[in-house]
Amino acid sequence: MTEHNPDDPLKAAERDIIALGIAVAAIILLIGTAGPVLPQTMAALLGEGRQPDVVLVNALLLNIALIIFGWRRYRELTREIAERRRAEARAQLLAATDPLTQCLNRRSMLEATEELRGRAAVRGEAVAYCMIDLDNFKQINDMHGHSAGDAVLVMLCERIRALLPREARLARLGGDEFAFVMPYPAGHADRVDDLVIRLFESMTQPFRMPELTVELTMSIGLAADHDADGTIGLVVDSATLMHRADMALYHAKKQGRNRYFWFEASMESELRFRNQLETGIRRGLARGEFLPFYEQQVDLETGALVGFEMLARWRSPQLGLISPDIFVPIAEEIGLINEMSERLMEQAFADAREWDDSLTLSINISPVQLRDPWFAQRLLKKLVAANFPPRRLEIEITESCLHENIGLVRSMIMSLRNQGVQIALDDFGTGYSSLEQLRNLPFDRIKIDRSFVSELKDPSNRSRIVEAIISLGRGLDLPLTAEGVEDEAILNALRSMGRLKAQGYFYGQPEDAEGVRSRLKAAGKLTGMPGDAAAQRTAGEDEPTLYRIARP
Numbered sequence: 001m002t003e004h005n006p007d008d009p010l011k012a013a014e015r016d017i018i019a020l021g022i023a024v025a026a027i028i029l030l031i032g033t034a035g036p037v038l039p040q041t042m043a044a045l046l047g048e049g050r051q052p053d054v055v056l057v058n059a060l061l062l063n064i065a066l067i068i069f070g071w072r073r074y075r076e077l078t079r080e081i082a083e084r085r086r087a088e089a090r091a092q093l094l095a096a097t098d099p100l101t102q103c104l105n106r107r108s109m110l111e112a113t114e115e116l117r118g119r120a121a122v123r124g125e126a127v128a129y130c131m132i133d134l135d136n137f138k139q140i141n142d143m144h145g146h147s148a149g150d151a152v153l154v155m156l157c158e159r160i161r162a163l164l165p166r167e168a169r170l171a172r173l174g175g176d177e178f179a180f181v182m183p184y185p186a187g188h189a190d191r192v193d194d195l196v197i198r199l200f201e202s203m204t205q206p207f208r209m210p211e212l213t214v215e216l217t218m219s220i221g222l223a224a225d226h227d228a229d230g231t232i233g234l235v236v237d238s239a240t241l242m243h244r245a246d247m248a249l250y251h252a253k254k255q256g257r258n259r260y261f262w263f264e265a266s267m268e269s270e271l272r273f274r275n276q277l278e279t280g281i282r283r284g285l286a287r288g289e290f291l292p293f294y295e296q297q298v299d300l301e302t303g304a305l306v307g308f309e310m311l312a313r314w315r316s317p318q319l320g321l322i323s324p325d326i327f328v329p330i331a332e333e334i335g336l337i338n339e340m341s342e343r344l345m346e347q348a349f350a351d352a353r354e355w356d357d358s359l360t361l362s363i364n365i366s367p368v369q370l371r372d373p374w375f376a377q378r379l380l381k382k383l384v385a386a387n388f389p390p391r392r393l394e395i396e397i398t399e400s401c402l403h404e405n406i407g408l409v410r411s412m413i414m415s416l417r418n419q420g421v422q423i424a425l426d427d428f429g430t431g432y433s434s435l436e437q438l439r440n441l442p443f444d445r446i447k448i449d450r451s452f453v454s455e456l457k458d459p460s461n462r463s464r465i466v467e468a469i470i471s472l473g474r475g476l477d478l479p480l481t482a483e484g485v486e487d488e489a490i491l492n493a494l495r496s497m498g499r500l501k502a503q504g505y506f507y508g509q510p511e512d513a514e515g516v517r518s519r520l521k522a523a524g525k526l527t528g529m530p531g532d533a534a535a536q537r538t539a540g541e542d543e544p545t546l547y548r549i550a551r552p
């Protein structure tokens with residue numbers, strides 16, 4: 001009897017109404033018939049009266065049966081309704097929560113934020129929305145597997161939850177992205193700061209699992225629907241609030257991660273500018289607006305030009321000549337660095353083939369490029385295609401490359417070196433490479449970062465760091481290049497420190513291929529015939545050429 005088509009609740013409800021109607025009618029009938037029939041039947045049973053009317057007795061029995069039927073149906077109905085409600089609630093919960101952490105999910109967070117803002121508004125309170133992103137979570141997943149990653153996320157959620165006020169709502173927006181929304185007394189945003197600071201403190205404790213212990217950092221972006229002075233801000237809806245927290249988070253990431261920022265209006269314009277740059281870079285790459293510039297590298301002792309470092313430039317028709325410090329990080333982020341770098345290399349190989357065969361070409365390689373396991377193969381292929389001798393190429397990698405996948409980097413370095421390419425460790429001293437890495441990785445050269453070299457500007461100022469790096473290089477038998485040689489004072493200070501290569505504005509600003517061509521032509525160091533450098537060289541040109549000081 002309880003069977004019903006679950007897909008057709010209308011039918012079931014209709015039948016339920018009929019059942020209820022029958023039961024009610026049966027009760028009315030019972031009242032009508034039971035009055036005369038019941039005493040008669042009782043008397044007949046006791047042998048004291050005449051037989052009651054059979055039709056009426058049957059009607060009475062039918063009535064009773066119908067009432068029992070109706071009652072049972074009613075009970076089944078209430079049970080069914082309760083069950084359906086439970087199932088609905090379960091489905092709703094599943095649709096609204098993240099199955100791993102039991103937090104809200106992206107879908108339900110918007111509604112939860114709306115609700116909380118509504119409640120807070122009634123009490124005259126402000127609401128803060130906080131976006132959280134883990135800084136190094138991918139590494140944990142990659143190194144220890146997804147189950148370890150999942151366990152960390154669950155523990156993290158517990159830590160966050162433990163700090164949140166009762167009314168706050170926590171959501172996992174996806175992957176390693178979380179958010180919470182909390183009310184606070186308007187004008188007291190410092191309460192939110194306090195909470196966030198405690199959250200950062202809690203992150204200093206490593207996440208312990210039976211098999212391993214991992215450390216995590218996070219970046220946080222905050223936005224509030226009230227201004228700092230407690231007045232209601234211009235935020236119109238929850239979506240805007242979330243978007244602002246997102247921009248603040250992006251800012252925190254850009255500032256170097258493991259920190260938090262409140263949203264500020266300037267972030268929005270910065271982001272707009274960045275998006276313009278991004279579009280410009282995509283377009284510029286398609287239009288060939290990226291070109292190599294070259295900075296001279298000189299033997300400090302003899303003053304001879306020994307090679308060039310290629311430095312990328314973007315000649316944007318709208319913005320002018322742009323430095324790689326601006327566009328390289330964006331190209332890395334939007335996945336264009338490989339393409340950009342390969343185009344620049346092709347141009348640089350073509351340019352450098354016209355130079356004297358003794359001149360080397362140094363190229364900066366981004367850590368992002370080294371994540372590609374085929375990087376070395378692709379580079380070697382390019383060298384072959386350009387007919388450029390590998391021994392004339394030096395690639396510069398920074399210490400940050402060494403944090404990522406040291407095994408992969410090592411094997412790449414090995415295969416490039418096997419072909420004769422030289423490997424230099426750039427910006428040495430600014431990262432965290434250990435002595436161990438320096439000893440184990442087969443570098444051919446260390447480049448002393450210009451921030452240290454510039455300390456030598458003041459003749460009375462000895463740079464202990466430069467001295468330390470130089471003696472380290474000697475100890476490890478590694479040649480050194482000092483970058484950022486800007487003036488004679490620096491030059492003289494370096495000269496007293498032994499044999500080095502040097503580069504910097506003292507020898508001239510980086511120039512484009514044409515500039516280098518005329519410079520080399522004047523010095524008789526241009527082969528004139530691309531790719532045929534060695535054959536063209538005359539004995540006299542093997543002498544080191546002293547370079548005139550070309551100040552900017």
Ligand code: C2E
Pocket residue numbers: 295310311312323324325328341344364365366426427450483484485486503504505506510
């Ligand atoms: P870097 O490798 O440290 O390059 C040296 C930077 O210092 C260059 O800036 C150069 O113009 C500047 N410089 C040279 N001499 C002096 C000096 O005497 N004083 C001062 N103050 N600065 C000097 P640039 O060209 O803006 O390059 C910035 C960074 O961009 C480079 O730093 C390098 O890490 C990166 N980069 C350049 N080209 C490429 C490229 O093609 N690919 C990749 N991945 N990164 C590149």
Ligand code: CA
Pocket residue numbers: 309364396426
């Ligand atoms: Ca460099």
Ligand code: CA
Pocket residue numbers: 426427447449450483
């Ligand atoms: Ca450098």
